[in-house]
Amino acid sequence: MRINIHRLLMDIDRYAAYGKNEYGGVTRPSFSPADHEVRQLFIEEITEMGMQVTIDGAANIWGRYKGAGKKEGSIVIGSHLDSVPNGGKYDGPLGVLMAKEIVKSLIESNIRLDHDIEIVSFTAEESNDFNLSTFGSRSFVGRITAEMVEGARDLKGARLSDELIKVNGGLDKFGMMKNMHSEKKAFIELHIEQGQRLENANISMAVINSVVGTYRSTVRVLGQSNHSGTTMMNDRKDALTAASEMILAVERYCSDKGNVVGTVGKLTVSPNAANIIPGQIDFILEVRAEKSETIQETVEAIQEVWREIATRREVEIQQEVFLNQKPEVLDQDVVTCLVETAKEMNEPCLILPSMAVHDAAHMASVTKSAMVFVKSIDGKSHCPEEYSHPDDIEKAGNLILHGIINLDHILSEY
Template sequence: MKINLDRLLTDIEKYAEYGKNQHGGVTRPSFSEADHSVRKLFINELEEMGLRVTIDGAGNIWGRHYRKGNKEGSIVIGSHLDSVPNGGKFDGPLGVLMAKEIVKTLMESNVTLDHDLEIISFTAEESNDFNLSTFGSRSFVGRLNAEMLKEARNSEGILLSEELEKVGGGLAQFPIMEDMRRDKKAFIELHIEQGQRLEDRDISMAVIDTVVGTYRSIVKVTGESNHSGTTMMDHRKDAFTAAAEMVLEVERYCKQFKDDVVGTVGKVEVFPNAANIIPGQVKFIFEVRGKKEEKLEHAVNRIQEVWQEIADRRQIEFIQEVLLDQKPVVFDKGIVNILQSTASEMNEPCLTLPSMAVHDAAHMASITRAAMVFVKSIGGKSHCPEEYSHPIDIEKAGNLILKGIINLDRHFLD
C-alpha cells in the first residue's frame, strides 16, 4: 500500500494557485482573501471524503475519519495552509495535503484502524499581521486564551476576534478546545526540512526527535557620539564597531558546533545613523538556538562573557532585554521509535534530527504524544518561490507516515 503520488502533486499545484503572485510565489497569510478561499476548498474536499468537519475557536480546521476499531481517541496528522509573503508551495500545505492523501489511501484500501484518524490545518502558523505565529496550535493547547486575545488587533486596527468569526471560529468557542484536546492520542506533522542536512547526506527523510530551544534578546550597546573628523581613533568609544565585534563573536562561537547550535544577529539599529557622527548607540537582536538545554545555556553564557571582555577593552557598555527563553521540546520517544523502525521495515535510510525551527508539533507535544518527519529540501530553500522537494523524496516520507500510523495504531497506543 502506497500513497497516490500523482494525486498528491496535483493537489499541491492546485492549492498553490490560491495566493499565487506575479513573482512566482504564494502569498497567503491567514485571514487574507486567498486564505478564505483555500479554507473553503479544503473544507469542501474533507466533506466530499465523508469526514466530519469541525472548526474550533482558533479557526483550526479538523476533518475526522471514524474508526471501525474499538480504541478511544484519535491520531492526528497535518500542518498549516497559510504562507509567508511570496513563499513557496510546500511549507505547510505539504503536511496538510499529505494528511488528506494518507486518509484517502487508507479508505481506498479498506484499512481498519483502532483509532479515529484526524486531519488538521492549523490557523496562522506563519508570522502574520497580528504578531501571533503558531497561533492555531498555541490556542488549541491553551497557551493562548480568549482573555489574552480579546484586544488583539492587526496593523489596520481590525480585531482578531472579528477575523476569527469570519472563518467560523471565535473567542467564545475557545473553552470547547479544552474538551477537544483530551481526545488526541498522538500527533505527527510532515514538513520540508528548510535546511540542507538531508541534502548533504543525500537522504530523503528524517524523523525529528527534538525542537530546539531558543534564546532571544534585545542588546543595547552604548558608547559616545562624537565628530567623525575631529575625534582621533584612540579617543573613540564607537558603539557600532564594538557591536560588530560582538556580532562576529556570535558567529565564531557557534561555528564550533556541527548541527545542534546556531546563533544569529538579524536586526541592527544604529544611532544617530549619520555619516559624520561616530555611532553612540546600537541595538541588535541576538538569538541562539540549541537542541540541548545545557548547550544552549552554555553558548549564551560564554558569548556574553566575551562580550563583557569586548566592552571593557573598548570602554563601552551593554545591557540586554530578554525577549524569549524557550526550552527545547523533546518529542515522544515511543512515536520516534515507531517511525524509525517503520523506515527500517521499508529498507529506507532515515536520519534522526532536531528541528531548528518551531512548528505546530512543538506545541501539540504539550498535550499529546508527538513527533515530526522532515523531507529533503533542495538547496535548503524555504519561505521563497524556489522552495522545492523532489517527488520521490515526498513519496518516501508520505509512505513512512502512512505505514507508521498503522504500526502506531496497532502496536503502541492504548
C-alpha cells in the same frame, strides 16, 4: 496501498497559486486575503470528502474521518498552510495536503482504522506581525492564553482577537481546546527538512525524535548620535559599529560549537541617516540548541563578550527575553513505530533532531508526538527555490500512511 503522488503534486501547485507573487514565491501570512481564500478552499475540500470539520478558538481547522469505533480518540496528521513572505510551496502545505491525501487513500481503499483519523491545519505557524509564531498549536495546548491574545496587535494596529473572529475562531472558543486534548492519541507531522543532512546522506527521509529549544531576546545598543563630519573617530560612541562587533561575536562563538546555532536576523538603525552617527540599534538575538544547558551557556558566553565591547566602546546594552522555549523530546513509541515501519517497507531513514521548531513540538505536551522529514534539495527553505523531489515525498507519505496503520493497531498497548 500507496498515496497518489501525482494528485498530491497537483494539490501542492494548486494551493501555491494562493498568494503567488511576481518573484515566483508564495506570500500567504495568516489572516491575509490569500490565507482566507486557502482556508476556505481547504474546508470545502475536506467537507466534500465527508470529513467532519471543527474550527477551534485559535482558528485551527480540524477534519475528522471516522474510524470503525473500536478504539476511542483519534490519530492526528497535519501541519500548517500559512507561509513566510516570498516563501516556497512546500513548507507547511506539504504536511497538510499529505494528510488530506492519506485520508483519500484510506477512503479509496475502503479502510477504516480502529481510531478516528484527523487532519489539522494549524493557524499562524510562521513568524508574523503579532510576534506569536506557532500560534495555533501553542494556543491549542494552552501555552498561549486568551488573556495573552486579547492585547495582541500587528504593526498596523489590527487586533488578533478580531482577526480570529474573521476566520471562525475567537477568544470565546479558547476554552474548548483544552477539552479536545484527551481525544488526541497521537500526532505526526510531515515537513521538509529545511537543511542538508538528508541530502548529504543521500537518504529520502528521517524520523524526528526531538526539537531544539529556542531563545530570543530584543537587544538595544545605545550610543550617541552626532554629526558624521565634525565628530572625529576617537570621539564617537557609534552604536552601529558596537552592534556589528556584537553580532560577529555571536557568529564566532557559535561557529566553534557543533550543536548550537546563533543568529541576528532583524536590525533597526536609528536615526538611519547618511550624515548622522547611529545612536541606537535594535536587534533580535536568537540561539537554538538541543539542550537547555547549551542554550544558557551560549547566551552567558555571548553576553560576557558583549559587556567587554560595551565598556570599550562606551555604549549601553539593554536586553529583554521574549522567548525561552525549552527543547522538546518527542514520543519514543511513535518514533519507534515509524522507524520499524520504514524497515518493513525496506526504506532507509535517519533518526534526527529538528533544528527548527514545529507544531509537533508543542503537541508533544498533550499527546504522543513525532515528525517525519523529507529531503530538501540544497537545503533551501523560506524561499521560492524550496524543493523536494517527488520520489522522496512519495516515500515519506507512504511511511506515514503505513505508520498510522501500524500505530492504530498498537496504540492501546502503550
